[in-house]
Amino acid sequence: MRTAFLLAAMGAALALSGCGDKGANGGAGNSATPSGSPVAAVAAPAGTSWSETIAASPEGGFVMGNPNAKLKLIEYASYTCPHCKEFAEHADEPLRKYVDTGKVSYEFRNFVRDPLDITAALIARCGGKDPFFPLSHQVFGNQDAMFQKIQSVGDKGYQDAMKLPPQQRFARLAELAGLIDFAKTRGIPEAQARTCLANFKEAETLAAGNDAGVKKYGIEGTPTLILNEKKLENANTWPLLETALKAAGA
Template sequence: MKRLATAPLALALLALAACGSQDGNSSAPIGKVEGKAAPAGTTWAQQVVATPEGGIRMGNPDAPIKIIEFASNTCPHCAHFSEESKDVLERDYVNTGKVSFEFRNFVMNPLDISMAMLARCTGPEAFFPLTHQFFANQQAIIEKLQSAGEDAYKNAMSAAPDQRFQRMAEAAGLIEFAMERGVPEAKARQCLADPKTAETLAANVERDTAQYSITGTPSFIMNGSKLDNVSTWPQLVEQLKNAGA
């Protein structure tokens, strides 16, 4: 498989080339779809599972509207989407049983991979809260890594595969960040020491890019079809409403 390049830090964190907003489009409404109640004592947003394709999905597995988001943890536009959407998406769409929402990490650089590995570390239930926290603190995390300097980045990337992402996470303060949010240090380091997870994340990006022609993040798939020119929460809401949500 294609390996990550050991690029200079400034280039490795420059996700903007594949992270941008686009003008929205719209489609004709098709009428309302039907949802269904979640299992007793739960909400659909609490029903979170890993998918065979490597994503994490919340919601009714039989929802008539199935959304996939491809996003990078180091993409500013993805962070903005997370901030705008996270509460209303769960409350007004996922919990109706009409919409399921799957997140797939579209990793672009080693810092991105480190955050994705930690978000997945303690199981699907913790994935969305940790991912939202990474987005909310994105700029501070990037600045922390930058302040560690070029040598810290190079040392991480030149380390053995089972040490590389631990060192990257140390330089960016990610291990302490995850510990403050309930991930034990030993567990965090164990997850970061698994190079197969990193390779799988990178391979998934290659597969999904080929399948869906993903050119930027965030990008969205609805019921198997890419939503062209949709990269913001208001644009996705328009598509959801037109689909009957």
């Protein structure tokens, strides 16, 4: 998927293409489920927990957990994908428990499907690495409200926002979708949120991350899960992912 396409003006109706069906990731790439002997637990440094150990990755994601975990899980997800929202609702708490064992690390990479998705991603990433995961989870929880607000302005309001200069369009989309107020009530001052939304270079980087994911893993839909560099087929619900983690030794 080309960067230019993602940053072009799009209609207010949010198509669900690219949002995977339950239990099916699809696409090309290495789809074998990793399997192996049980992995030993690793204690976090004193006074810390692995699920609160967060780092930015070179690929532009955020990683939770033991940096030397034997099992490295990556999720490519979209904030405008209902299946991603459902996965987040069911996987967040139990996945953290696996991360806290030190056996599994978990990296979230944005796979942006449309300008509203980019807008939400800029908000979720605005506080940096430490608040990213709880804020990201809340962005998913706010998905229905975001859709309702953006759809209420109609196609003209959306298209008018997309005609603005690059440094203004995502702030306008955030206003229409209620994301400025969303950020403010979660500890991100309005001025900081608007600075993040004006960072068009970051928006381009997010869109370019799609190209990298497609090229490396053959990603076609979201959520897509990668375990130790192998794309998992039929594993994008929590029960199916947990089965894959256990088979890999978690």
